Amino acid sequence: MSVNGNSGDKESKPSNSNQKQKPAEKEVNISWNSALETLIAEEAERCSGLSWLHNECEAYFAKRTNMIALPVIILSTANGFLSGSSQMIFGDASISSIGLGVVSLFTGLLSTIGSYFAWAKRTEAHKISAIQYQKISRFLTIELSLPKKERIQARDILKITRDQIERLMEISPPIPESILRRYKQRFKDRQDVTHPEIISGLHKVFINKMEESEKQIQPYVKPEFKLPSFPLSQPKSSVSSKLSVGSKASTENVVINVNSPKEK
Numbered sequence: 499m500s501v502n503g504n505s506g507d508k509e510s511k512p513s514n515s516n517q518k519q520k521p522a523e524k525e526v527n528i529s530w531n532s533a534l535e536t537l538i539a540e541e542a543e544r545c546s547g548l549s550w551l552h553n554e555c556e557a558y559f560a561k562r563t564n565m566i567a568l569p570v571i572i573l574s575t576a577n578g579f580l581s582g583s584s585q586m587i588f589g590d591a592s593i594s595s596i597g598l599g600v601v602s603l604f605t606g607l608l609s610t611i612g613s614y615f616a617w618a619k620r621t622e623a624h625k626i627s628a629i630q631y632q633k634i635s636r637f638l639t640i641e642l643s644l645p646k647k648e649r650i651q652a653r654d655i656l657k658i659t660r661d662q663i664e665r666l667m668e669i670s671p672p673i674p675e676s677i678l679r680r681y682k683q684r685f686k687d688r689q690d691v692t693h694p695e696i697i698s699g700l701h702k703v704f705i706n707k708m709e710e711s712e713k714q715i716q717p718y719v720k721p722e723f724k725l726p727s728f729p730l731s732q733p734k735s736s737v738s739s740k741l742s743v744g745s746k747a748s749t750e751n752v753v754i755n756v757n758s759p760k761e762k
């Protein structure tokens with residue numbers, strides 16, 4: 499039993515040699531620049547356009563929802579009232595039953611059509627998408643209006659923008675062709691604004707070539723000025739030796755100068 503237990507423990511423990519450590523990913527330093535600001539501004543304009551589209555879709559489907567819901571409410575109420583007093587109004591029970599059956603059939607048909615097209619759900623979905631796109635557009639607009647030192651980090655705003663827009667694109671309902679034509683007709687003269695990709699279907703991809711064309715200029719760092727080190731005091735022995743040497747040389751010069759005329 500002990501042998502089997504030890505063998506099981508050995509098999510359950512993974513060897514350290516098989517566990518390979520993954521190399522740490524190198525973080526790329528993302529800073530604010532003109533290309534990033536242009537990209538964020540274009541995304542803010544696209545989100546504003548998508549918010550307008552979803553607002554129009556909300557009104558479009560809300561109108562159709564009301565066209566179905568209001569007749570169903572009126573006919574259901576009338577059918578309930580007439581079912582209790584049909585003999586008093588019509589007199590003949592067969593005629594009243596046929597009339598009530600027709601009204602019930604028409605009411606059920608309208609209700610089934612409304613539930614099949616799900617106009618009420620589409621209205622609510624477009625409303626949520628319009629609000630979310632408008633929030634993103636307002637957030638990016640406010641951040642770009644601030645000075646660079648007061649904004650959030652470029653890496654964070656890029657991650658937030660990418661994640662939020664991708665999430666909304668996945669959950670947003672489709673936009674009808676009539677709303678797209680209305681957008682093109684209304685904003686056909688606004689060429690200074692970046693429109694959503696769903697309007698044209700294609701868009702030009704921008705390639706950032708700043709690193710190839712422009713060299714990164716290193717900031718000038720002023721060198722530190724250091725005073726040369728001079729000895730403030732010298733030992734007495736060295737000073738006395740220099741004085742003695744100097745005195746000997748001066749006495750010799752004096753002797754030579756004094757003795758020179760005598761020799762002449």
